[in-house]
Amino acid sequence: MNNLLTPVKAAILDIKDETPDVRTYTIGADAEKFKNFQPGQFNMVGAPGVGEAPISLSSLVEDGGSFQHTIRSVGRVTQYLEKFKRGDEIFIRGPYGRPWPIEAARGGDLLLVGGGLGLAPLRPVVHAVLKERKSFGGVTLAYGARDPLNIICGDEFSHWQESIQILLTVDEVPKGTEWAHATGLVTELLDETKIKPAEATAFICGPEIMMRFVARRLLLEGISPARLYVSLERRMKCGIGQCGHCQHGSAFVCKDGPVFLYREISRFPDGLL
Amino acid sequence: MTGEHAFQKYRITKESFRLLVDSLMGELRVVGPVSEGGQIFFHEISSAEELQMNYPSTMEPPSKTFFYRPQEELLIFERGKNISVKEIPPLEEKILALGVHPCDMHAILYLDKVFHEDPYYMARRDNTILVALNCTEVSEHCFCSSVGTGPHLKVEAGYDMLLTDVGEFYLAEPKTERGAALTQGVRPARVDELLLKDEEEKQLLKDIQKQIDVKGLDACFLENIGHPVWARTSDERCLSCGNCVMVCPTCFCHDVVDETEMSLKTTRRLRRWDTCQDLHFAGVHGGNFRRTRAARLRQFVTHKLDYTPQFGATGTVGCGRCIRWCPTAIDLTEMAKEIQRSPLK
Numbered sequence: 108m109n110n111l112l113t114p115v116k117a118a119i120l121d122i123k124d125e126t127p128d129v130r131t132y133t134i135g136a137d138a139e140k141f142k143n144f145q146p147g148q149f150n151m152v153g154a155p156g157v158g159e160a161p162i163s164l165s166s167l168v169e170d171g172g173s174f175q176h177t178i179r180s181v182g183r184v185t186q187y188l189e190k191f192k193r194g195d196e197i198f199i200r201g202p203y204g205r206p207w208p209i210e211a212a213r214g215g216d217l218l219l220v221g222g223g224l225g226l227a228p229l230r231p232v233v234h235a236v237l238k239e240r241k242s243f244g245g246v247t248l249a250y251g252a253r254d255p256l257n258i259i260c261g262d263e264f265s266h267w268q269e270s271i272q273i274l275l276t277v278d279e280v281p282k283g284t285e286w287a288h289a290t291g292l293v294t295e296l297l298d299e300t301k302i303k304p305a306e307a308t309a310f311i312c313g314p315e316i317m318m319r320f321v322a323r324r325l326l327l328e329g330i331s332p333a334r335l336y337v338s339l340e341r342r343m344k345c346g347i348g349q350c351g352h353c354q355h356g357s358a359f360v361c362k363d364g365p366v367f368l369y370r371e372i373s374r375f376p377d378g379l380l
Numbered sequence: 381m382t383g384e385h386a387f388q389k390y391r392i393t394k395e396s397f398r399l400l401v402d403s404l405m406g407e408l409r410v411v412g413p414v415s416e417g418g419q420i421f422f423h424e425i426s427s428a429e430e431l432q433m434n435y436p437s438t439m440e441p442p443s444k445t446f447f448y449r450p451q452e453e454l455l456i457f458e459r460g461k462n463i464s465v466k467e468i469p470p471l472e473e474k475i476l477a478l479g480v481h482p483c484d485m486h487a488i489l490y491l492d493k494v495f496h497e498d499p500y501y502m503a504r505r506d507n508t509i510l511v512a513l514n515c516t517e518v519s520e521h522c523f524c525s526s527v528g529t530g531p532h533l534k535v536e537a538g539y540d541m542l543l544t545d546v547g548e549f550y551l552a553e554p555k556t557e558r559g560a561a562l563t564q565g566v567r568p569a570r571v572d573e574l575l576l577k578d579e580e581e582k583q584l585l586k587d588i589q590k591q592i593d594v595k596g597l598d599a600c601f602l603e604n605i606g607h608p609v610w611a612r613t614s615d616e617r618c619l620s621c622g623n624c625v626m627v628c629p630t631c632f633c634h635d636v637v638d639e640t641e642m643s644l645k646t647t648r649r650l651r652r653w654d655t656c657q658d659l660h661f662a663g664v665h666g667g668n669f670r671r672t673r674a675a676r677l678r679q680f681v682t683h684k685l686d687y688t689p690q691f692g693a694t695g696t697v698g699c700g701r702c703i704r705w706c707p708t709a710i711d712l713t714e715m716a717k718e719i720q721r722s723p724l725k
Contacts, residue, residue, distance in 0.1 A: 351633030
C-alpha cells in the first residue's frame with residue numbers, strides 16, 4: 108500500500124511576476140502523474156521543513172507535461188516558495204479535487220467571475236475555451252481586483268478579448284495610476300454582460316463574500332442552480348479527505364470540492380456563502 | 381469479507397481463557413484492559429492475571445491506542461547534494477487486542493472508512509487480532525443503544541472474535557479463521573447457554589439512562605446554526621481545551637508537521653492529532669472560518685451527531701467519553717435535545 112502523502116520532486120522551469128506578491132511558476136514534474144490535471148483541481152505544493160499548501164492549477168497541462176501554479180506569498184509555505192528561483196526543486200503531490208465541469212458547460216453560454224487571485228483557477232478554463240472556441244456559446248469573464256497593480260494575468264487580456272468578452276473592475280485606483288475600466292464591485296460588472304444568466308453556466312472563484320453576492324444575483328436573474336458553480340478555499344493538510352481541516356459542513360473541500368455547485372454548500376455554517 | 385461463513389459458538393471458562401491468553405504470550409504482544417492508578421488503560425500484559433475484563437470504559441479509546449496513534453512518522457527528507465524523500469515503512473507487529481467494547485469496535489469500523497488507504501493504519505489493522513467484549517455494565521454517560529452500537533455488538537465483520545461474559549464463562553463467537561484458531565480445544569456452547577447472552581443484553585438495555593433521537597438531526601442542525609444553545613454553552617462553559625476530541629474514538633483530524641534536526645540534514649514529516657477546538661484549525665490567509673468558540677463547539681457536536689453523508693455512519697458511537705472527560709461536563713446529547721425541544725422558528 109502506497110503512502111499517499113509522499114510528494115514528488117518537481118522543477119521550477121520558469122517564474123513570472125504577476126503583481127508585487129504574486130508569481131506564476133511553471134512546473135515540470137512526472138508527466139504521467141500530472142497528465143490528467145484538470146482546471147479547478149489543485150496540488151499540495153511545499154518544501155521539506157516548511158510544509159505544504161494547496162495551490163490550484165493555473166494553466167492547462169502543456170504537451171510536454173509542464174503546468175503552472177500562481178501563488179501569492181502570504182503564509183509560511185508561500186513566503187518560503189517566494190525565495191525559489193528558476194531551476195530550483197520543490198515537492199508536490201496531486202492532482203486532487205473535483206475540477207470545473209467544463210464538459211457540461213460546452214454548447215452553452217459561460218460566465219466566469221473572478222476576484223483577486225481567484226482568477227488563477229479560472230485562467231485554464233479561459234485557455235480551454237480559447238482552444239475550442241466554437242464549441243461554446245457566448246463567454247464573458249468578469250474580473251475584479253483590489254487595484255490595477257494587483258491584477259493578475261493582465262498581459263493576456265488583450266489576446267483573450269479577441270475571443271471572449273472581458274469586463275474589469277477594481278476597488279480603488281491609487282492617485283497617479285491609469286485605469287480605463289470600471290471601479291466598484293464585480294456584481295456591478297454583470298450589468299454589462301451580453302450573456303443571459305438564465306441560459307448560462309457560471310464558474311465563480313474569489314473571496315467568499317464576493318462569491319456570495321455574485322451567486323445570489325445570478326440566482327435572482329434566473330440562473331439554474333444546477334449550473335452555478337463556486338470554488339472554495341480552506342485550510343488543508345492532506346488533500347485526501349483524512350486530516351479534517353477543510354471540512355465545511357459534511358463536505359471535505361479537498362475531495363468533494365474545491366469546485367461545488369453553489370446549492371450543495373450554501374446552507375452550511377461557518378462560510379460566507 | 382472473503383470466506384465469510386457461520387462459525388461455531390463456544391463456551392470457554394474464564395480459567396481456560398486465562399490459560400489461552402498466557403499460552404499466546406510468546407508469539408504475540410498481548411494488549412488488554414488493565415487497572416493503573418484507578419483508571420483503565422489498554423496496556424501490554426505479561427500475564428492474563430493483569431487483565432481487568434470487567435471494566436466500564438477507558439479514557440483513551442482502543443481505536444486510537446491500537447490503530448490511529450497520536451503521532452505517526454510518514455516521511456524522511458534527507459539533504460545531501462540533493463534532497464531525497466524516503467517513505468517510512470509501517471511496522472509489522474503482531475498484536476492480540478483483548479476486550480474491545482462494542483461502541484469502540486464501531487469506532488474502529490468508522491476509522492476504517494477514513495484510513496482505508498493509509499498504510500500505517502491498515503498494517504496495524506491487518507496485524508492485530510481483535511477480540512471484542514460485550515459490555516457487562518453501563519455508565520451514566522453511555523448512549524450506545526440510541527445509535528445502534530451497543531451494549532452488545534451486532535456487526536459480524538471487522539474483528540476476529542466476540543466474547544460475552546455470562547457469569548461463570550464466556551460465550552466465544554469467532555468471526556474469522558484467526559478468531560476460530562483461538563477456540564481450539566473448547567466445547568461448543570449449548571442452546572441454553574446461548575440464551576444467557578440475550579438475558580444479559582436485556583438487562584443492560586434497561587440500565588441505559590441516556591437516550592437521544594438522532595433521526596432528523598442532520599436537517600435540524602442546519603436549520604439551527606444560530607441556535608442560542610451554541611453561544612450560551614460555549615460562552616459559559618467551553619474552554620476550547622480539546623479534551624472531547626482527544627478522547628473521542630472517532631475523531632480523526634490531524635495536522636501534518638515537519639520537524640527538522642538541528643544538523644538540518646534530515647526533516648521528518650509527521651502526522652499528529654489535531655483538534656477542531658483549536659483557534660487556528662480552520663484559519664486561512666485573511667480569515668478564520670471558525671473564529672468563535674461557539675462555531676468550534678458546534679463543529680464538534682454536529683460532526684459527531686450529524687454528517688452521516690461523510691462516511692455513511694454517524695460520527696458518534698455513544699461511548700460518552702466527551703461528556704465524561706469534559707472539564708465542565710458539556711453534554712452533546714443535552715445540547716441536541718435542547719435544539720429538538722425548542723428549535724428556531
